[in-house]
Amino acid sequence: MSDLRTPLARARGLGSAREGVKHWWAQRLTAIALIPLVVWFAISLVMLSGADYEVARAWIGSPLVMVLLILTIVIGLHHGQLGLQVVIEDYVHGDGWKLALIVAVRFVAVVFGVAAVVAILRIGFGG
Amino acid sequence: MSVANRPVHRPLSPHLQVYRPQLTTVLSILHRATGIALSVGALYLATWVIYAAASPKAYALFQSFNTSIVGRVVLGGWLFCAFYHLCNGIRHLFWDAGYGFELKDAYRSGWIVVTVSLIATAVSWVVGLRLV
Numbered sequence: 001m002s003d004l005r006t007p008l009a010r011a012r013g014l015g016s017a018r019e020g021v022k023h024w025w026a027q028r029l030t031a032i033a034l035i036p037l038v039v040w041f042a043i044s045l046v047m048l049s050g051a052d053y054e055v056a057r058a059w060i061g062s063p064l065v066m067v068l069l070i071l072t073i074v075i076g077l078h079h080g081q082l083g084l085q086v087v088i089e090d091y092v093h094g095d096g097w098k099l100a101l102i103v104a105v106r107f108v109a110v111v112f113g114v115a116a117v118v119a120i121l122r123i124g125f126g127g
Numbered sequence: 128m129s130v131a132n133r134p135v136h137r138p139l140s141p142h143l144q145v146y147r148p149q150l151t152t153v154l155s156i157l158h159r160a161t162g163i164a165l166s167v168g169a170l171y172l173a174t175w176v177i178y179a180a181a182s183p184k185a186y187a188l189f190q191s192f193n194t195s196i197v198g199r200v201v202l203g204g205w206l207f208c209a210f211y212h213l214c215n216g217i218r219h220l221f222w223d224a225g226y227g228f229e230l231k232d233a234y235r236s237g238w239i240v241v242t243v244s245l246i247a248t249a250v251s252w253v254v255g256l257r258l259v
Binding site: 003028031032034035038039042045046047049050051052053056057060069073076077080081083084087108112113115116118119120122123 | 132159162163165166169170172173174176177179180181183186187190193194202205206209210213216217219220223247251254255
């Protein structure tokens with residue numbers, strides 16, 4: 001069946017170069033932010049990998065660590081979501097699957113991010 | 128279906144199966160692979176915080192996995208992925224800024240990334256995880 005719409009009409013609404021820049025920028029900004037955060041987090045992880053309950057909670061609950069940990073997790077998940085979106089866009093060709101996977105990745109990132117932030121605040125403020 | 132819309136089956140480039148792997152291509156693929164691994168790892172680390180908030184019993188369960196052989200390998204692997212993706216990510220940021228595109232520069236920065244990330248991984252394994 002032939003499509004009577006012009007190629008321009010078919011292309012409209014499928015996104016523009018202007019929108020892509022937003023994703024590109026967000027990926028770079030989160031990358032730059034993660035440089036010091038990941039160095040800090042990797043060192044902390046190495047020191048705390050065998051920590052017991054009390055030690056781990058005391059560490060997570062201290063004010064500076066709370067701030068850095070929330071930043072690391074939220075920015076890290078955002079950066080991961082942006083990166084996975086590019087991978088999905090490159091390798092998944094069906095439009096339905098592509099959209100479903102991108103949405104699923106975003107939902108999982110938000111759920112884990114919110115849960116982790118709530119957990120950190122609960123440890124810090126005692127609940 | 129109009130002529131313009133008919134699918135054409137031509138061989139697709141790049142022909143990965145006939146290319147000899149090079150440092151630049153291997154590091155590029157590794158950047159993606161470690162990125163995917165780190166995304167999954169981020170969920171694992173978020174879970175660590177969530178278990179710490181839940182109860183001593185839940186945390187003990189999580190830590191019993193962390194301190195097992197499999198857990199050590201997972202954490203050790205996460206550290207390698209983190210150091211590699213971090214170093215190569217900085218390399219990418221230099222490219223974004225317009226530096227280091229000459230072939231010899233791309234190779235030199237590539238070897239620096241490999242060296243630094245392996246040293247950082249080795250130090251973290253020996254000092255922190257006591258894997259060796």
